[in-house]
Amino acid sequence: MRRSSRRATTRIDNPRLQLTKQFGGQLLKNSHAKTARPLSLKNMMHVVLSSESARGEWAFEKSKNRKIIDSVLKTQARKYGISLREIVCSGESLHVLIRLRKRRTFAPFMRAVSGMLALMITGAAKTRKLKKKFWDQRPWTRVVEEIRGYSIIADREILEHLKKIGLQSQPYPLRI
Numbered sequence: 001m002r003r004s005s006r007r008a009t010t011r012i013d014n015p016r017l018q019l020t021k022q023f024g025g026q027l028l029k030n031s032h033a034k035t036a037r038p039l040s041l042k043n044m045m046h047v048v049l050s051s052e053s054a055r056g057e058w059a060f061e062k063s064k065n066r067k068i069i070d071s072v073l074k075t076q077a078r079k080y081g082i083s084l085r086e087i088v089c090s091g092e093s094l095h096v097l098i099r100l101r102k103r104r105t106f107a108p109f110m111r112a113v114s115g116m117l118a119l120m121i122t123g124a125a126k127t128r129k130l131k132k133k134f135w136d137q138r139p140w141t142r143v144v145e146e147i148r149g150y151s152i153i154a155d156r157e158i159l160e161h162l163k164k165i166g167l168q169s170q171p172y173p174l175r176i
Helices: 063-080 103-122 156-164
Strands: 044-050 083-090 093-099 140-144
Touching (some): 044 103, 063 083, 063 103
Antiparallel strands (some): 044 140, 083 093
């Protein structure tokens, strides 16, 4: 059986964004993944985790939750040898700028981070299960081509693109 080499993408007007390799999130809603998630050891990666449940007491902007997010990301990054460049909370989404040292560490890092954040923010446990899923969709990632001076907050074009495909609710994120 032959696999198709098409990539799940959306129509993008900006040529700079057309050249980026992106994967996951809303892009996988209408199709199954036909290619592997692009990972880069040379360039940084922009990772977005989104949750509509992150409102009120579970909001990412709350100081208690910001401390949880910061500590979980830093401990897991140290454990898996991933360097964190920037952590940004934006409404119901969490933006992280990372740099990988080994390809095989990305999947366990994302599993650990997403699981720990969902448990610690909601207070769920083995005996207190959640009624519905905390994360809406799979993590959205893209390889960031420009390394020097890149900031998620300063990149308005990518934030508008994320808003367009439904991964971003607020236009201006908050830095941790």
